[in-house]
Amino acid sequence: MIDINTVITGLGIAGNQVSIPLVQQMLDLLPEIPMVKLIISFILWKPFFAALICPGFTTLGILLLFFPWIERKLCGRIQWRVGPHEIVWWLGGIIQLLADSLRFLFQEVIVHKDAHRPYFLQFPFLTFIPALLPLMFIPAGNIVAIETPYAIQIILAIICLFPLFILGLGWASNSRFAFIGTVREAFMYFAYEVPFIIAVLAMIVLYGTSDPVGIANKQTIWGIILNPIAALTFFIAAAMATSRMPFEIPEADQELAAGPHVEYSGIAFGLIYVLCYEKAYVLAGLMAILFLGGGSGPAIAGLGDLSGVIWFLLKVVIVLTTLFALRTIYPRYRLDQGLSIGWGALLSLSLIALALSIVLVQGGVI
């Protein structure tokens, strides 16, 4: 009989385990059933843990299920009302999104006559590729799926694919509002992408590395304090990229009836509805790493590696909340104003940020 430990070692997953002291003893006490041990070891294998649990699928799923609720509740609060509530009123309607997603799941998906059927149905699913791939490179604490020194660049490259899929959605819909929305999306894409990349570049210059774990470790002082201009640029560009207020220009509910998404219904719309949350999640993760010290923070006793994960998630949620609370504060800019902000103010800000980084590096601050 093969010794299970040999297998685990043989697979090369033994040395790279997530260590959680609090439950370690419990894990050790588990009966020596071969398969259970194998499965647990496999789950706790860092790359797998990152992809499957955090920051991967599970966290994303939970976030998608609860974050819109948090957003709706927070907006409700700022707007002097309560938001979703009656579904389980003693918990403040916390499972609202479960109801919404079930409803979408069971609803009819209408494919209208003018739509290009295959693409119309494929694109909502295809968009998950750029949404999920970056998660492979984003570390939560020191847990990461794929470690590479070029992680930040890869993340950026994948994020840049996003608008292409939205263009695809709009194109396949073949509707006038979707068309205008798609064109607007394309315009905005160029306006924010350049400053966005420069802002990230500024941080890479500052840290001298583009390995996310390395960046996080280097931040004895958080990036947001070292280079606040880059942080501001990044944040505004993120708001543009996820089309949040005041840059909700491609979707513009009152003008274009949600732009590229106007023709989607049922689960296809459900997937698109969560798309911007996914994108925001990726960007917030990136922001947490670049500017907020990633998973750093006082270690929580007994949680081991999970401590970093929790700090990371906390920062992500704070960034997300701020990003989404913007819609209670601002009206929407016009397209030309959005573009001029992107190409004007934001681009200058990003260049200043880059200059600042160079000065800081030359000055030997970091």
Added chain:
Amino acid sequence: MEEGDKDRNIRILRSGVFTPLRRWGTKWSLWPCHFVTSCCGVELAHAFACGFDGERLGTLNMGISRQANFIIVEGTITRKMARALRIVWEQMPDPKFVNVIGACGQRGGIFWNSYNLTRPSEIVPVDFFIPGCPITPEGLLRGVRAVQEKIEGRDRTTIKFKTAELPSEGGKGKESRLPTTAKIFAPTPLIKVDVPKEVDWDFGRDLVKSLKAQLGGLYKSITITDKNRIAIKTTPENLVKVVRELSGTTGIDHVKNVNVIDVPHERKFIVEYMVSSYSEELMPVIITVFTEIGREAEPVFPSLTALWESVDYSEREMHDFFGIRFEGNEGMNGKFLLAPETQTPLRKDFKLEEERYVLEDGVPFAPKIELPSDLKMPVSEELLEEAEKSDDFVVLVGPHHTGSGHLRWIMRLKGDLIVDIIPDPGYVHRSMEKLAENRLYIQNIPLFERANISDPFNMNLGYVRAIEKALGIEVPERAKYIRTIMAELSRIGAFFYDSGILSLFTGHSTGFMYVWAIREMILEAVVRMTGSRCTPSFIIPGGIRRDISDDVLNMTSNFTSAINKRLRKFEDIFIYNPVFIARTKGVGVLTREEAIRYGIVGPFLRASGVDYDIRKVEPYEAYDKLDWEVTTGDAGDSLGRYMGRYEEIKQSLRILKQAVDAVKRMPRGEVISEEVLGEYREASKDIKGHLFHAYGNLVLPKGEWTSVTEAGRGTLLYSIISDGESNVPYRVRIVTPCWMNLRGIIEASKGERVADFWAVYGSFGYFPPEADR
């Protein structure tokens, strides 16, 4: 949708073990796609704003039909709108639900015999009906609960009546006859627009003298019909000359009203233009230039569009109503306000269904309505071809669109710039003018109020003042002040309504919620005064229905200071928000000359620099006794229009405070003029019990009675033509401010960017039901 296309759709897990999950999900996720056609829309907004917050029940507003699963029909579905309702319903994915709220969508409510009405229940399957006119927010949420329970399997009406025994003793034991109708129609009424009246008005006599000298042989007669009212009779050939002369020398610069009166028994139409001036001394004077033309199938009449662009839409409207062809107006092909199949409905030979006063066989009576046969909402082919040629992009915004209001805007775009916008109104045209010809004077009060229930008191006040003017009634002092309070409350309410809509149009939902909290306060004051949140029908000829209590007065007085706390937050988050300023400043500029030429009215005209406020020019109620200022501006852009109105509201709060203090000091006493009550003068403190006695047989003296009122959104003109014998008006013409402002919106948006349209549209406070009437 054709049958074959349906197969393209995808249905997942339609039945089986997942049914409970599916039911539960649908129950808590009813996303309504609204049909906010008219009045009920205001209460709907209250139901989903911070006062009641419909989102609590999981009903998130979603304006897009594909993603919603619940239609709430709020208000009238007209013949034009019926098509849109059917299309939207078909666009929605299964499972879907429909609630109809408000009497309009059930058996028609006050519009039950309108020629332009349809019943939603005959167009789409309806799950629940919620009575009310308008419904209260609670009613709407009760409807949502009822649908939720229906999904759970409990489909029930939420009220249970107990049947009691009716008295069976004391039969008359004799043959009896049922009373006929309360209405009296003169068989061949004498219609005269220029009934002379002796008034103390020296300026007018001089004016008539100078007009006579100036017009020479162009006129037939010039009469003073009332103070500040002059009627000039002329021939159809000379009309244009007279008007050109007036605009050239006298300084008349705008048209307030275009009206046609059908007199079938004399085989003629009377066509009249009411013109006036914004120059200082002529401001209060309204000159009616009228003429008579033969009553043919399609009589031809010279158009005045070349002179004043502001008459354009009104002439098209008259073309729809009477079939008169205004030579020179471009819009004479096809219908403007009405559905294509409707025939000249305001001609007297177009009869409406008569009231029935006896219930027959327990069947509720409602006239039969023929539905439009096809679902097409045509756009002119020429336009499309022309746009194709010049490489423009044509977008149809509305009538069911999150930001269209209930009319259709046909936009021609060149890139991001608006080349042209063609309005397609009439989706909420409920035919008030026709209905008014078939109702008692007193019954028209609730009717006209429904033109605009975000500004109900001013709508009442205008109509009632026209009647009072005709009867020569002086209103008791206390009633005057209370009416002033009501009118100002209503003006403030209308402003906040528009602020909310503007903030939604610019994408700012918080601004909307904040002002709706303020509106909730206003409505609380209104409901305590009158018993109804939005449709008070409280102002009646001679005064108000009953006195209001001191508690409510205190509350109103508190309101003037309590509003500040929330208003300041609204200012900080919306009005002075740099993004809002950037969106509205310098957008949709109308200069003083343009504003007058396009005929815009009210605060929007003042924002372009015209100092014209009827409350100062021709003071009514208690406005001349209170201390306040008219607000004007120079910018003439969206921000200027909005801020001008905002400043005006601060003045309104000043008026309100003073008026409430004055009423508090006054002794309690009569609130209805004894002159109008006659025998029933004991009811002068409270009309309860005697409304019909006192007003049922109200007959106005012969002639045309015109009143102008400064409503929340501008000049509101009522013109009542009475034959002096009937207790129903012969014709009532309403010119609402929004109808006049429509042209302004179009002209201000041309050349701006697409997104600017909403900033312009919102800044004009356009309220489609008010415009379409």
Added chain:
Amino acid sequence: MKKVTVQEQGLGEKVVRHATAIGVAMKESVYPLTATVFYPRERKKMPDNLRGYLMFDPDKCISCWECAFVCPANAIQMKAAPNERYYPTVDYGKCIFCHFCVDSCSGGALKTTKIHDVAYKDMDEMLTLTEEMIEEPEIIREDKKSVEYVIDEHDLHLKRVREVDTLFVEVTPPVEIPMVSQCIDRASCIGCRVCEEVCESGAISSSIERGVLRMKIDTDKCTGCGLCVKECSMQILRLVKK
């Protein structure tokens, strides 16, 4: 006259205004001025004069038809009761809740309730017959608390009370103005007896004396409803004070 001008915001002011807007949002997220009534679990207290569903008292009704005549929506139609009198029925599919009927009812037979939130699953059910308007109807209610709006000098407050609000109110009867019908020109009477036939209270009687028809109005029985005045073919009847 007051002139309103709006200045362009400078960079400094813009920054301040951005900060204030964000400040308001932050403050409201911590300490909001929430003004939400949790309907259906609680119910907003409406004033007693709220114009809601109608109730009817046949004992006070004089069958004057005025509610039907004044109804602008033609929602009130009269229906014969077993005692041959005509009583109102209300079609809530048409009713606009203007309560002109209540204000026209001189006997105070019609009165208001505070019911205003009802959903019907069928339009035919919306017709409420006279016999259903006499006793208090039952509606589905889920509320345990009632909320009152209090507006003081500073703000709007919601006062929550743990009690179920009653929806049926006592109303004061209208001022009585006793009127009777009187014939002002007996000589013109053509004896068509419309007045007698239309009178619901049997106050008008006719008799033939020496071959001449004589109409008699019993002032005690006359309710002053005015139906005879309205229907008189010669227009010789008037209402006068008793």
